[in-house]
Amino acid sequence: MERQLRFNKKTGDRLFWLLLILPALIIITTFILIPIADSVRMSFTEYKMKNILRGTPATWNHFENYAKLLRNKQFLPTIGRTFGFVVGVVLAQFLLGMIFALILNSNVRGARLIRSVMMMPWVVPTVISALIWLWIFQSQYGLFKYLVSVFSLGAVNDFGILNDTSWALVGIGIAALWKQIPLTTLLLLAGLQNVPDDMIEAATIDGAGYFTRLFKIVMPYMRSVIQVVLTMAIIENFKQFPLIWTMTGGGPSNSTTTLAIMSYREAFVSQNLGSGAAVTTIWMLLMIVVVWVFRKLMKRQEID
Amino acid sequence: MKKLLSLVLALCLILSLASVSALAEGGKTVLKVSNYAVLESNYTKFWEDVETGFEAAYPEYDLVYVTSEYSQTPNTVITAAGAEDYCDAMFGELSWVSTLAYAFEPVNDVLTPELIGEFDATILDSCVFDGECYAIPYYVSPFILYYNKDLLAEAGVQVPTNYSELAAACEKLAQLKSPITGNAVVPFGQTTASVAISGTSLTAFIYNFGGDVLDLETGKMSIDNEGFTEALTCLKSLYDAGYMTANQKLKELRQSFANGELAMYYDQSWGFSGVSGINPDAAAFTASAPALSGGNGSGQSVLNAGVFMVSNKNGNAEGVNKFIEYVTSDEVNGHYILDIAAGWSAKTAPMEVQAVLEGATGSQGNLKAVPMIETLNDLNLELDTLAQNVTLNGMSVEDAIQAFKDSAAYQEIGE
Amino acid sequence: MNTKSAARWAKAGKYLLLFLILLFLLFPLYWMLITSFKTNLESYMYPPTFWPKDFTTQSYISLFTENNQFFVYYKNNFIVSALVAAITLIISFMAGYALSRLHVKFNPVLVALLTASQMFPVVSRLISLYSILRTVKLINTVPGLVLAVTASQIPFCTMLMSSFFDGIPVSIEDAANVDGAGRFRTMFSIAFPLVKGGALAVGIYSFLMAWDDFLHAAILIQSDELRTLSVGISARYLGELSYDWSLVNTISIIGILPMLLLFFFFQKYMVKGLVAGAVKG
Structure with missing residues (x-):
């Protein structure tokens, strides 16, 4: 009798499980998985906007789209730029977030209020934050130009950061940082607060200095939080599109063209959907590789 | 919970019905x-x-x-x-x-x-x-030259008709300050931002010098002409001398002009509405002139x-x-x-026509069309990059043209 | 330097760093706020003024009277975000419960699927998404947009809900089961109240993310009456003719306000929720 009940329960459980996850599964398959597969398929075809217009189907062209990409002199620099952007912003995000979290965790007055107030940039929609920074970076009237001229004591008077091919990506990085530091800080702070006090006290009694405590005890303890934070940051910055598109559209002179921008441009500006799909496929592969390598690195640290 | 569910479902239903219902009246x-x-x-x-x-x-x-x-x-x-x-x-x-x-x-x-x-x-x-x-x-x-009468008068220059006169005028204009904002005046404006219309504007600039970008008959790339190179050299020298800023969209140039900080710039004739939108009094100091001629060209502009x-x-x-x-x-x-x-x-x-266009009368007759090729958009963006390369990036005209050729070949422009 | 003055220097340095970081985070918002109260002409002054010389509410008035298509975008954004939040909550609640409570062999595959789905950027899915929705005639409709945006929220929110459930002991539900309560009843009447905080966090998070949406609406919505906020602002106010910086800053402020208010009222839950998801996940 009992065995029968358990059997029924198990099938019952399975059915219940299926029922519960079915909506999620259907939506994810239809709107995420199928489009991705379709996009990969498209990358192997010659499919341009005019195919849509004339109703002619896509023709299979094997790796031609990819070969063309490799011939594009801008392709490798674009990959380099994307990586540079991701690495730069993620590192800065982590560093500043960690510092901020450490400060907030150390008995400052009004920490709770600060913790709420600091989240404001995160809540701002991306397009609006792009506008805010566009205005600050404006090359004729912008606040940033003014501050640079003040702090350089009048040496640099005409700094339109978004017009400068060497600095435009940095400008966008600053805007991205602005939006992402709050959440990073919040999560790191929570991780910090989870570190048991007794371990720290014991270390202090043993004579360990601040930085020793930090690096030998606190950070290892926070490993999983740090991993989550860094993974989120890597993915978020790798995916970044609206911010860059609104602020510079990939210019000046392609200096802020990341893989996301390149993909959009190929598909919707040059109107070559097959080529755009190829860029995206490579981009996804790169991101998966990066995240996988990152996970491996974190695991190896654990064993150490 | 059930109530919330049913409320949400009801809301969904209503909204989907509302959005599906036809907008056309019966x-x-x-x-x-x-x-x-x-x-x-x-x-x-x-x-x-x-x-x-x-x-x-x-x-x-x-x-x-x-x-x-x-x-x-x-x-x-x-x-x-x-x-x-x-x-x-x-x-x-x-x-x-x-x-x-x-x-x-x-x-x-x-x-x-x-x-x-x-x-x-x-x-x-x-x-x-x-x-x-x-x-x-x-x-x-067409692209015509809009200029600030008051600033030109203050500098004591006549509106230039060719690019050599332009350089001389710019030197004097660069000394002035805007009467509206007090900021320094930029003498000349030509859009070079990475948008398609800027590419068209640059094509007009090249036409001023009698140059070509595409062959009118075949639609193929045809940039090995004097006018093309001269136009870019002129653009570079204007930028290097500090007489113009680069990577400006037309609307940014209009903004500067409306604030009295830009003495003259190229714009489509209707761009003036953008200027008067920012500064309703702009009509008082704005006048227009036909595009300047350069080299062996006659100041032809784009249709x-x-x-x-x-x-x-x-x-x-x-x-x-x-x-x-x-x-x-x-x-x-x-x-x-x-x-x-x-x-x-x-x-x-x-x-x-509007009074402000009087100075440019005749422009509408001195126009050359841009051949209708499928990759026109890409061509325009490449021209923008080319212009940015000779100005912002400080590339030499030869190097920039070579980069342009490479990129255009990749994009299969004009083939 | 003895330890006492070293400590004082450290403390001063700490507060200085804190001040600088907060300045970086908050000053742009202040800058936006005061620009919205400047006249257009004053906005273009250089060097810029740090407090409006001519304080004016002109942009706000013009927004409410002439440029009020903006409020259509606003209303649409609300509708879409609310629907997305509601549907995401329901679906991720159910799926998260299943993931956490029911140990089916397929679970790890599901988790892998959910994790992978978070990594795919919208840009790569846009064209196929368009074709799919076109086939079911949901282009340029609210349901179509809601479904598309919901799909991008579900992976993360499901994992989040699942980790909330992980943090709550099964004992209460077990007790209910023994008492003879059916599965659905247990889930809705017992499990749900236990994760109310988490559910609220998920709801608000997906509302915020849907509020922020740009690409989906840009591709899937074509008529002006249905446009959402980010696309509407980009289409109408970053036009081809000229920038109106004072107006742009004004609509930015108004665009942010509800989100700020929402966040401040619910931040306790939000913070707890986000933290729980990350720290345990």
Whole structure:
């Protein structure tokens, strides 16, 4: 009798499980998985906007789209730029977030209020934050130009950061940082607060200095939080599109063209959907590789 | 929880019903017109009036505008056409015709010969793509030189007619400060930002020098001419001398001009509405002149026009005819070029133009078309990058042209 | 330097760093706020003024009277975001419960699927998404947009809900089961109240993310009456003719306000929720 009940329960459980996850599964398959597969398929075809217009189907062209990409002199620099952007912003995000979290965790007055107030940039929609920074970076009237001229004591008077091919990506990085530091800080702070006090006290009694405590005890303890934070940051910055598109559209002179921008441009500006799909496929592969390598690195640290 | 669920479901149902219900009022024929300009604050009222006026004159029609951001409009139209959701007409740029021809139809297939006959034959010629005319020009808006009378007077210079005079004028103008904001004056403005229209503007700049970008007959790349190189050299020297800033979009140049910080710049004739939108008193100090001539050129500019494309794919040829007739009538069209957006009429019978265009009279006759190739968009963006390379990036003209050639070959432009 | 003055220097340095970081985070918002109260002409002054010389509410008035298409975008954004939040909550609640409570062999595959789905950017899915929705005639409709945006929220929110459930002991539900309560009843009447805080966090998070949406609406919505906020702002106010910086800053402020208010009222739950998801996940 009992065995029968358990059997029924198990099938019952399975059915219940299926029922519960079915909506999620259907939506994810239809709107995420199928489009991705379709996009990969498209990358192997010659499919341009005019195919849509004339109703002619896509023709299979094997790796031609990819070969063309490799011939594009801008392709490798674009990959380099994307990586540079991701690495730069993620590192800065982590560093500043960690510092901020450490400060907030150390008995400052009004920490709770600060913790709420600091989240404001995160809540701002991306397009609006792009506008805010566009205005600050404006090359004729912008606040940033003014501050640079003040702090350089009048040496640099005409700094339109978004017009400068060497600095435009940095400008966008600053805007991205602005939006992402709050959440990073919040999560790191929570991780910090989870570190048991007794371990720290014991270390202090043993004579360990601040930085020793930090690096030998606190950070290892926070490993999983740090991993989550860094993974989120890597993915978020790798995916970044609206911010860059609104602020510079990939210019000046392609200096802020990341893989996301390149993909959009190929598909919707040059109107070559097959080529755009190829860029995206490579981009996804790169991101998966990066995240996988990152996970491996974190695991190896654990064993150490 | 159950209550919340049922509330949410009810809400979903209501909203989906609301959005699915047809927008057309009962019994009327819907005419869909794609029109980016409805979203531009300076033009909104005009187009809304057109809608009211047209529907009043022809109550059996319901005019519906399909709107999108200016730069996104070609894509929006294409994706809709891909879904077999065709517009009956579109208001757009001449340079979009080659991309969108397949979403619309040759004007001869939709409009009556009488209607077509009202327009200047030469201009209609430049609307030809793949052997057929696909657009009705609404106004001609070449790139002309807008300048600040007061600043030029203050510097004691006459408006230049060629690029050597320009350099001399710039030197004096660079000393001045804007009477409105007090900031230093930039003498000259030429757009080089990474948007398609800037590419067209640069093409005009090259035409000033008698240069070519594409071969008019074959549509193939043809940049090994003196005019092309001279134009870029001139651009570079203006930038290096500090007489112009780079990577400015037309709207940024308009902003500077409206604030009295830009002494002269190239803009499409209708760009003046942008200037007066920022500074309503701008008309007092603005004047126009034909484009400067350089090298062996005669200051030829690009034939640019705002056009209507039409289609009978929805079987609404009659309605489209009536709409085009209405909006291009002397009254409405005349009102547009006189009061709304400065430009010259494209009709055979001449029409009054805005006072600010007086200085540039004759420009509308000294124009060269840009061949309608499919990759026009890419070409324009490459020209922008080329211009940015010789200015912002400090590349030499030879290196920049080589990079341009490489990139254009990759994009298969003009092949 | 003895330890006492070293400590004081450290403390001063700490507060200085804190001040600088907060300045970086908050000053741009202040800058936006005061620009919205400047006249257009004053906005273009260089060097810029740090407090409006001519304080004016002109942009706000013009927004409410002339440029009020903005409020259509606003309303649409609300509707879409609310629907997305509601549907995401329901679906991720159910799926998260299943993931956490029911140990089916397929679970790890599901988790892998959910994790992978978070990594795919919208840009790569746009064209196919368009074709799919076009086939079911949901282009340029609210349900179509809601479904598309919901799909991008579900992976993360499901994992989040699942980790909330992980943090709550099964004992109460077990007790209910023994008492003879059916599965659905247990889930809705017992499990749900236990994760109320988490559910609220998920709801608000997906509302915020849907509020922020740009690409989906840009491709899937074509008529002006249905446009959402980010696309509407980009289409109408970053036009081709000229920038109106004072107006742009004004609409930015108004665009942010509800989100700020929402966040401040619910931040306790939000913070707890986000933290729980990350720290345990």
